[in-house]
Amino acid sequence: MANMDRRQFLAMLGIGAAAGLMQACGGGSGAPVAGMMRFGSGSGGSGSATQTGELFRDPPLAQLTRNGNLVETSITTSRAQATIAGQTVTMMLYNGSYPAPTIRVKSGDILRVNFTNDLPPNADITGINVLGYDMSVTNLHTHGWHVSPAGNADNIFLHFNPGDTFTFEYDLSKQWGGMMGFYHPHNHGTVGEQFWRGLAGGALIVEDDVPDLQDYEEHIMIITDISIANGLPTEWTRMNYMRNLGDIVMVNGQVNPVLNIQPGQVQRWRILNACVYRYLRVSLQNHTMYLVGxxxxxxxxxxPINDILLAPAERIDVLVKADQAPGTYTLQDLNSNTPLLTIEYSGAQTNDQIPTSINSEIAQWVASLRQMDTSNLRQVSMTLSFVRGQGAINGGVFGQNTYILESPVGTYEVWTIFNRSGMDHPFHQHVDGAVILDIQGGDPAYAQLYTSINGLKDTINVPPMGSVTMLVPVLDYTGDTVFHCHILGHEDIGMMGIWRRV
Ligand SMILES: [Cu+2]
Structure with a gap:
C-alpha cells in the first residue's frame, strides 16, 4: 500500500468494496482468518458506501460554560437529519449532530446537563416498537463514569417523555482523569433501536492527570454502522434484537475519511465501538499501535499491538507513529475487511517519541489490586443465556423476574460471568470498572491482554460458552444500577440485572 498513490487507492475503494465486504462476517470475536485479504475486490455491495476522500472530522465539541468547577451544558434529543455516504437520513440525534458532541471535563468537576427530550410524540418514525415500547421516550447514561447511580446523576431508571426537560448533575470528585466514556440512551426496551437511529453516543472525556500524553495531536473516533432505506435507518425488526449489522461502517459519521499525519508524528486516537452488534478487529496497516488506555x-x-478486538462499547486509547515510508495506510476492521479511515502522510518531517511509561496513578492502584488475595472475597456467579427467545441473567429476564445482586458498599467482590449461549456477549457493569482476572474461551490475544494490563474494564467480552472472572471494587456510591449485555438488542429483550449497592 505504501507504494500505491492515493488516487489509485481511492479508485480501488470506489467500487463499492467498503459497503459490500463487511456483510460477510461482522459479528463475533474470533481471531482473524489466516490469509484473509486486506482488501477485497468490490463485489456487489448493496449499500451505498463509497470512498469520498473527505477529510476526517472529529466530533464537534459541546458548548460548555464553566464557573469554577461547575460546568454546564445542554443536550437535546430530537429528530434531525444527517448526511451519510451522500444520503440524507432522518435520525434521532443529540443536538442535531452525528456523531454527538464531545463533552470534556476534569476530575473534580460538577457537570450539569440541561437535558431536553424534543423527540416528536408518537414518533412517526417507528411509534411503538415491536416489543411494545414507545420510541419517543428516552433518557441518558454516562457509560464508564464513576459517579452516583442515584437521584439526578447517572440514574437510568429515569425516563423522559417528549417535551420533558431535566437537569442531570454529575459529581466527578471520585472520577479519575484520563479516560473516555460515552453518553447514550438507556431506556429499557428502546435502547438498541435508539442507538441504531443515531443516539449512539457522544464522547465523555475526563482530561488527563499525567503529563506524558499532553502534547500529541488527539482525535476521537466513534465507530458506528447503519443500513439505510427510504431516507431512514432500516426498520428494526424482531430479529434485530438478536443481531443487526449495518452495511455502512463509519468513523464519526464518515465513510473511510482521510486523516493527515506528518511523517514522524505521533497521534493519539481514542476509539469507541458504538455499533449495536458489530465486533471490530482494529488494525492500522503496516503500523504498530501503542495502547495507552x-x-x-x-x-x-x-x-504495542498489531490488531485488537473491540466489542460493542469497548474503548481503546492508542498512540500511532507515522514511521513507515510516506504514503497512505488504512485503519481497518479485519473482521469484515472494511477500511475505517485512511491516513495520509503529509507535511514536514518530525520525530515525536512514544513514551516509555505513562505514570498514571490509577494504573498503580490497579496493579496493587492485581496483587490482592481474593480468596476471602465474596464470589458471585452470573450466567448469561437466552430463555425462550429472551435474554436472561441467572435465568431472570429483566422486567419479568429480574435477577438482583445486592452488594455492600466498602468492599471488593469477585464476579464470574458465564456465557451459556453460542453468541458473544459484551458484559457491562455501571459505576465501577473491574480488573479482569481470567478469561476462558474466545480470542487468546484478547484474554492475554486484558488479564495482564493494569486497566479497569467496564465492558468485557464473554466468549460463547466461555467465562470472565473479574475483581470488582464496590467502594462507594449506594443505589440501584444495572449490569447487562452491551449488544443492546440483547439488553432490550431482558439480558440485564439490577445491581443494588447498599
Ligand atoms: Cu448479548
Missing amino acids: VDDNLLDQPV
Whole structure:
C-alpha cells in the first residue's frame, strides 16, 4: 500500500468494496482468518458506501460554560437529519449532530446537563416498537463514569417523555482523569433501536492527570454502522434484537475519511465501538499501535499491538507513529475487511517519541489490586443465556423476574460471568470498572491482554460458552444500577440485572 498513490487507492475503494465486504462476517470475536485479504475486490455491495476522500472530522465539541468547577451544558434529543455516504437520513440525534458532541471535563468537576427530550410524540418514525415500547421516550447514561447511580446523576431508571426537560448533575470528585466514556440512551426496551437511529453516543472525556500524553495531536473516533432505506435507518425488526449489522461502517459519521499525519508524528486516537452488534478487529496497516488506555483509565506503560478486538462499547486509547515510508495506510476492521479511515502522510518531517511509561496513578492502584488475595472475597456467579427467545441473567429476564445482586458498599467482590449461549456477549457493569482476572474461551490475544494490563474494564467480552472472572471494587456510591449485555438488542429483550449497592 505504501507504494500505491492515493488516487489509485481511492479508485480501488470506489467500487463499492467498503459497503459490500463487511456483510460477510461482522459479528463475533474470533481471531482473524489466516490469509484473509486486506482488501477485497468490490463485489456487489448493496449499500451505498463509497470512498469520498473527505477529510476526517472529529466530533464537534459541546458548548460548555464553566464557573469554577461547575460546568454546564445542554443536550437535546430530537429528530434531525444527517448526511451519510451522500444520503440524507432522518435520525434521532443529540443536538442535531452525528456523531454527538464531545463533552470534556476534569476530575473534580460538577457537570450539569440541561437535558431536553424534543423527540416528536408518537414518533412517526417507528411509534411503538415491536416489543411494545414507545420510541419517543428516552433518557441518558454516562457509560464508564464513576459517579452516583442515584437521584439526578447517572440514574437510568429515569425516563423522559417528549417535551420533558431535566437537569442531570454529575459529581466527578471520585472520577479519575484520563479516560473516555460515552453518553447514550438507556431506556429499557428502546435502547438498541435508539442507538441504531443515531443516539449512539457522544464522547465523555475526563482530561488527563499525567503529563506524558499532553502534547500529541488527539482525535476521537466513534465507530458506528447503519443500513439505510427510504431516507431512514432500516426498520428494526424482531430479529434485530438478536443481531443487526449495518452495511455502512463509519468513523464519526464518515465513510473511510482521510486523516493527515506528518511523517514522524505521533497521534493519539481514542476509539469507541458504538455499533449495536458489530465486533471490530482494529488494525492500522503496516503500523504498530501503542495502547495507552482502556475503558476506564490510562495504563502505566504503552503496550504495542498489531490488531485488537473491540466489542460493542469497548474503548481503546492508542498512540500511532507515522514511521513507515510516506504514503497512505488504512485503519481497518479485519473482521469484515472494511477500511475505517485512511491516513495520509503529509507535511514536514518530525520525530515525536512514544513514551516509555505513562505514570498514571490509577494504573498503580490497579496493579496493587492485581496483587490482592481474593480468596476471602465474596464470589458471585452470573450466567448469561437466552430463555425462550429472551435474554436472561441467572435465568431472570429483566422486567419479568429480574435477577438482583445486592452488594455492600466498602468492599471488593469477585464476579464470574458465564456465557451459556453460542453468541458473544459484551458484559457491562455501571459505576465501577473491574480488573479482569481470567478469561476462558474466545480470542487468546484478547484474554492475554486484558488479564495482564493494569486497566479497569467496564465492558468485557464473554466468549460463547466461555467465562470472565473479574475483581470488582464496590467502594462507594449506594443505589440501584444495572449490569447487562452491551449488544443492546440483547439488553432490550431482558439480558440485564439490577445491581443494588447498599
Ligand atoms: Cu448479548
